Amino acid sequence: MKPTELTGLPAGVGEHLEGEGVEALYPPQAEAVEAGVTDGENVVAAVPTASGKTLIAELAMLSAVERGGTALYIVPLRALASEKKTEFERWEEYGVTVGVSTGNYESDGEWLGSRDIVVATSEKVDSLVRNGASWIDDLSCVVSDEVHLVDDRNRGPTLEVTLAKLRRLNHDLQTVALSATVGNAPEIADWLDAELVDSDWRPIDLKTGVHFGNAINFADGSQREVSVDSGGKQTPALVDDTLDEGGSSLVFVNSRRNAESAASRLGGVTSEHLTDEERGELRELATAIRDVSDTATSDDLAECVAKGAAFHHAGLSSEHRDLVEGAFRDRLIKVIAATPTLAAGVNTPSRRVIVRDWRRYDPEFGGMKPLDTLEVHQMMGRAGRPGLDPYGEAVLLASNNDTKEELFERYVNGEPEPVRSKLAAEPALRTHLLATVASGFANTREDLLEFLDNTLYAVQSAGNAQLETVTDTVLDYLEANEFVEREGDTITATEIGHTVSRLYLDPMSAAEIIDGLRDAAGETGRDRQYGSRGGLDRDADADADESAGFTTANDLLDEGALENGDGEEKDEQSAEAEEADADADGTDDVSALGLYHLVSRTPDMYQLYLKSGDRDEYEEVLFERETELLGRTPLEYDDVAFEEWLSALKTARMLEDWASEVDEDRIAERYEVGPGDIRGKVDTAEWLLNAAERLAGELDLPNVVSVREAKKRVEDGVREELLDLTSVRGVGRKRARRLFEAGIESRADLREADKPVVLGALRGQKTAETVLENVGREDPSMEGVVADSDAKRAGREEAGGQASLGDF
DNA sequence: GTCTTTCAGGTCTAGACAGCATGTC
DNA sequence: CTAGACCTGAAAGAC
Numbered sequence: 005m006k007p008t009e010l011t012g013l014p015a016g017v018g019e020h021l022e023g024e025g026v027e028a029l030y031p032p033q034a035e036a037v038e039a040g041v042t043d044g045e046n047v048v049a050a051v052p053t054a055s056g057k058t059l060i061a062e063l064a065m066l067s068a069v070e071r072g073g074t075a076l077y078i079v080p081l082r083a084l085a086s087e088k089k090t091e092f093e094r095w096e097e098y099g100v101t102v103g104v105s106t107g108n109y110e111s112d113g114e115w116l117g118s119r120d121i122v123v124a125t126s127e128k129v130d131s132l133v134r135n136g137a138s139w140i141d142d143l144s145c146v147v148s149d150e151v152h153l154v155d156d157r158n159r160g161p162t163l164e165v166t167l168a169k170l171r172r173l174n175h176d177l178q179t180v181a182l183s184a185t186v187g188n189a190p191e192i193a194d195w196l197d198a199e200l201v202d203s204d205w206r207p208i209d210l211k212t213g214v215h216f217g218n219a220i221n222f223a224d225g226s227q228r229e230v231s232v233d234s235g236g237k238q239t240p241a242l243v244d245d246t247l248d249e250g251g252s253s254l255v256f257v258n259s260r261r262n263a264e265s266a267a268s269r270l271g272g273v274t275s276e277h278l279t280d281e282e283r284g285e286l287r288e289l290a291t292a293i294r295d296v297s298d299t300a301t302s303d304d305l306a307e308c309v310a311k312g313a314a315f316h317h318a319g320l321s322s323e324h325r326d327l328v329e330g331a332f333r334d335r336l337i338k339v340i341a342a343t344p345t346l347a348a349g350v351n352t353p354s355r356r357v358i359v360r361d362w363r364r365y366d367p368e369f370g371g372m373k374p375l376d377t378l379e380v381h382q383m384m385g386r387a388g389r390p391g392l393d394p395y396g397e398a399v400l401l402a403s404n405n406d407t408k409e410e411l412f413e414r415y416v417n418g419e420p421e422p423v424r425s426k427l428a429a430e431p432a433l434r435t436h437l438l439a440t441v442a443s444g445f446a447n448t449r450e451d452l453l454e455f456l457d458n459t460l461y462a463v464q465s466a467g468n469a470q471l472e473t474v475t476d477t478v479l480d481y482l483e484a485n486e487f488v489e490r491e492g493d494t495i496t497a498t499e500i501g502h503t504v505s506r507l508y509l510d511p512m513s514a515a516e517i518i519d520g521l522r523d524a525a526g527e528t529g530r531d532r533q534y535g536s537r538g539g540l541d542r543d544a545d546a547d548a549d550e551s552a553g554f555t556t557a558n559d560l561l562d563e564g565a566l567e568n569g570d571g572e573e574k575d576e577q578s579a580e581a582e583e584a585d586a587d588a589d590g591t592d593d594v595s596a597l598g599l600y601h602l603v604s605r606t607p608d609m610y611q612l613y614l615k616s617g618d619r620d621e622y623e624e625v626l627f628e629r630e631t632e633l634l635g636r637t638p639l640e641y642d643d644v645a646f647e648e649w650l651s652a653l654k655t656a657r658m659l660e661d662w663a664s665e666v667d668e669d670r671i672a673e674r675y676e677v678g679p680g681d682i683r684g685k686v687d688t689a690e691w692l693l694n695a696a697e698r699l700a701g702e703l704d705l706p707n708v709v710s711v712r713e714a715k716k717r718v719e720d721g722v723r724e725e726l727l728d729l730t731s732v733r734g735v736g737r738k739r740a741r742r743l744f745e746a747g748i749e750s751r752a753d754l755r756e757a758d759k760p761v762v763l764g765a766l767r768g769q770k771t772a773e774t775v776l777e778n779v780g781r782e783d784p785s786m787e788g789v790v791a792d793s794d795a796k797r798a799g800r801e802e803a804g805g806q807a808s809l810g811d812f
Numbered sequence: 813g814t815c816t817t818t819c820a821g822g823t824c825t826a827g828a829c830a831g832c833a834t835g836t837c
Numbered sequence: 838c839t840a841g842a843c844c845t846g847a848a849a850g851a852c
Contacts, residue, residue: 107830127829259825343826365825372840508830736836
């Protein structure tokens, strides 16, 4: 079928596709058309990566738009949202408008309603539904990309519930779901009342095999000799072999450290194959990478990149990732050693994919657990660049014959696992039941259960009472924490319950925060029978059996969360930060550390890992600063709770360092994290503190001011005294500190200050003018002003590239 | 005596969504 | 019930 033969699309689309080189639809695409994607029919397409899934989605959305409707495209990752948006924007010349909505990149709410196609993450869509975005009701088509992720413990239930809600809001909604090939595609189609397109077809051949000894043994029976040198290392030999043919490789490993060390070793291989021109370009790229962030991670990456290799994992900042991915696509970087980030993320195809580690540490499992077949298939699916490579190769590594057999059985010839709903777990239901009640989808227990009937879980567990049991446990929990009220059969969300739902908080996080703030305010919480934790799981866990034995958490309050005092052994900066807090007036003051700790121990914060040596260190920190923390320290023999408390303390102290202007590289070194991790924690803390501020405001708690200040400090990464300055546009943590040191301590000062001093602190003339303009100075011109040298000197001490932590 | 290799023992372990209101060096 | 790659430091070996 030719694209121009398609009907129901906006004029010119078929021709455009032909212009892109689409002469005929791929078989799965044609199948989808036959199944009615362009006629508003529900379709589930379970096809391999890179076999034209996106076009199926585009056909559905464009035809929906042509019929006068609007479409929503749900992605699992923010990075994917912007990638897809750019891709869809090529239809704008045919009058189709595109918008994106994710947590950090939001086109204004109502404006989105005017778009024909909106790309959003599943959480964002959920949030839009919770907040009653009007245009959601008017959708005519929803596409869910990577639906197999409903299997994910943490985020799967959100997608599942969101799809159920969208379909409930609009019974005529066309649902198109794109999935990797999975074990139970028919079941998913059944859930969504959709036609199934299930296919293994690929546009370019994928040869999968196992390397053992001196050859790759492919599934088709062929062999390729790749002899391993004296060192016995398979990976470098395979990378070298690909390079001989002018191809690049992607190596998947199971830890960040492995990714980094593999990249550094592979640099030795790639550097042998570079042209002088490439060397030059790589040197430039390395410089760009160093400029992103002044951390060890950044340096290490730059060093590898100069040799044509790179590593890729979540410790990298988004700028790092973009640079590496881009250069790999441009074939400048010859090999990337990556953790699974890259398998799920944006499109980075490669001639050869090497799955080096096929087992990964899993604490629940108690050891190294084999990766799911589905996950390995996702990695292998990155092999082969359409239009560039004749075929792709995906290779697993075996060091002995038994392993070789096992790998063949499990991954090369093995079927991917079926997708299983993880909805019947407390953490998932906690948040989704509250949201479902709060946004009016259900107001009795029966309604709720009936609503849940629209989920994949219901399809998969007919006759299983677990969902019902967990629902009851969770309803009890929500009622005990005053998020819902029950009167007879009727369940309604309380005012605070509504807020929690709209803020997109896990109710357990909200309860923890409320308890903590009440505790600090000296309220005993006498109306509250139950503590925040209760018998509920902190983390997602579908199959654990739960007990509903709530414990009282809140009977006593700590005295004086205020006593800061003794800073003897503390890091200078922390001590100063503390002092600043103590200086602030008001009796309900809570230290920033206390608040950071509070949000860090919430299930919405992914805490820093407590390394073995850390335990002693943080026990000491706890001893020194316990009075600042909100709520009671768990007893030491309660190992799990105590350990969690300590790692939250570690996280909190990192945030405190950040909010005390400690340099990024020092933080990275001190907490053994990458720039990406720092950004992530800061981001989450900002979000949670904003929620805390709202909750405190609504409950009329007296510590709103402290919360707001702690939030602003993390936001800007500065101590209290700079907050006034950083509120000026164009002034961040570094410039603010330099101004402060030059004696300019406030916006008012800045308006009055001597221009030479300002120029000295801010360096560039243009920068200084812009800043003065932003602060509202009458005459911002710096024309002919000569920088004051004292200010310059003060400024220089602070010099040292601070990362730009802005997104994108 | 000094540098290098080897080996035993200990350590450490993937990822990343959301609110709100706009802008770092 | 379950691992394995990497690092560190000490001991052994090479010159």
